[in-house]
Amino acid sequence: MRFWEIGLIVVNFVLLGWTLFTRKRTKRWFAIALPVAYCVLIVQLIAEGYRWQMIPAYLSPIILTACYLLTKQKKNAGSWVSVAVKSLLLFIYLSVAVALPALMPVSLFQKPNGPFTVGTTLYHWVDDRREEPFAKDPKDRRELMVQIYYPAGDQGEGDREPYLRNTHEVAKGLEGDLSIPAFTLSHLGLVQTNAFTDARMSDTEKQYPVLLFSHGLNGFRNQNTFEVEELASQGYIVVSIDHAYDAAATVYPDGRTAYFQSVNLSDLPERDRHIQLWKDDVAFVLDQIEKLNRGDVDDRFTGRIDTSRIGMFGHSYGGATAAQMLVEDSRIKAAIDMDGTLYGSTIKDSGIGKPFLLMSAEMSDDSDEDSLEEKLRNKRALAGGGMSLVIPHTDHTSFTDFHLMSPLLRSPGEDPRYVHRIINEFSLAFFDLYVKQRGNSLELEKLATKYPEVHFKVN
Structure with missing residues (x-):
């Protein structure tokens, strides 16, 4: 994967994981997380261009937005069953987001070895x-x-x-x-x-x-x-x-x-x-x-x-x-x-x-x-x-x-x-x-x- 593709996945999935498992989710937290998530997405699209293999990763800011709209402030993270389910779903989602661009890479060719x-x-x-x-x-x-x-x-x-x-x-x-x-x-x-x-x-x-x-x-x-x-x-x-x-x-x-x-x-x-x-x-x-x-x-x-x-x-x-x-x-x-x-x-x-x-x-x-x-x-x-x-x-x-x-x-x-x-x-x-x-x-x-x-x- 390319630099900004990796950056998009790392940053947005860290934000998503923090949102799902932290015990306190304040408006101030989302006021920082959402702009960061969308900014990284925009930078990747401008710098490297769209490709369909990145669609699952592109959806991560939208899912983060949904988390903000559907959850209440200062809500507990939930029972261990809830944590286990969230962990499994996040793992599956992350696996798909990483697998598609990794299986169809854009960086193919190494620099030639000759002097010219x-x-x-x-x-x-x-x-x-x-x-x-x-x-x-x-x-x-x-x-x-x-x-x-x-x-x-x-x-x-x-x-x-x-x-x-x-x-x-x-x-x-x-x-x-x-x-x-x-x-x-x-x-x-x-x-x-x-x-x-x-x-x-x-x-x-x-x-x-x-x-x-x-x-x-x-x-x-x-x-x-x-x-x-x-x-x-x-x-x-x-x-x-x-x-x-x-x-x-x-x-x-x-x-x-x-x-x-x-x-x-x-x-x-x-x-x-x-x-x-x-x-x-x-x-x-x-x-x-x-x-x-x-x-x-x-x-x-x-x-x-x-x-x-x-x-x-x-x-x-x-x-x-x-x-x-x-x-x-x-x-x-x-x-x-x-x-x-x-x-x-x-x-x-x-x-x-x-x-x-x-x-x-x-x-x-x-x-x-x-x-x-x-x-x-x-x-x-x-x-x-x-x-x-x-x-x-x-x-x-x-x-x-x-x-x-x-x-x-x-x-x-x-x-x-x-x-x-x-x-x-x-x-x-x-x-x-x-x-x-x-x-x-x-x-x-x-x-x-x-x-x-x-x-x-x-x-």
Whole structure:
């Protein structure tokens, strides 16, 4: 919970408890208690904003007012039965008031560890060469929203970037996948990241390497903010792509929203076919990055992007896309697949032949009839030097921000911040070695020693 949320609950419930159990309740007491209770409420609403999870706490001044109106001055606290009942009711009420905001926190992201402040900016790119396969009008072109995170030169100046710019639409898009009503995620609109909107780019280095990020089916471009911000703070330009109509919701600058529509991708052959759309998206974004480097409208990225050093990572279907692009596009030097089945064209038995790391969840579902084929695909991809790691106490969404959103979404025994630290450290060491071309393979071996519970293997 945030500072003033905690303050509201502590102050108002102390006042409420004192009112219920003190032997003397004078007008003077209420003349002080009521203004304090309402003032703390008003300050919290102004400083931090309303969210529905705080409704029980918001009602505490009203209940305090009711106590004033319904009780007489200098009234005894009552019998032990009365005290016991009041104590039980107050405990239940306090538990609800604390549990709701605690189970759906607003403070999600820790400060990145790198030397750079993080900046971010958003682009709307239209591929005039491709039709939009989900549109009814054949004249519609493929449109993508792309958010870029980068090392910033401003030391915390400017506005902090919100986690989601279009919370309502994304929450509505996630509603079916997470099996929870959209309104329960409305508080994500209050979450701030560590990035600063449109900040000036850092001049520390002449050029910076690039990493592309691709979300999972029904995910969204910001779903791995914990990882994207860390990599940007370590000196990478990170490009996060919304794959329109396969993302939970993509909102264009004119207000149009492309909601998730790929509900028929139920088997391996169909997902193998569909991934071509995502590969074409990534290839288009790579072309746009090269254009940005030649000449950006506001000159932020002009000449600052090292297009000879590009890597890619993704979660789930996005991880499969990263693997496919590593195989097919010479611009991608290394890739990480986070718990993604390797959909797409068949990889040779000899392996990918380029640096590849497959991160997997411990709690994968092996009961599916396609699981044998998936294991064979993984084996081929890892042949000839591919790397793999399995993180304990994780499931498929442990590799995203989702488990930070609520303890209710976590796997048994999982500490999401610890899991994210493992992901970030291995990702950074991998990309530093194969994209920045700094360091050596000993860094990965040191991490394997540092985290002995992680099953890291070089094939």
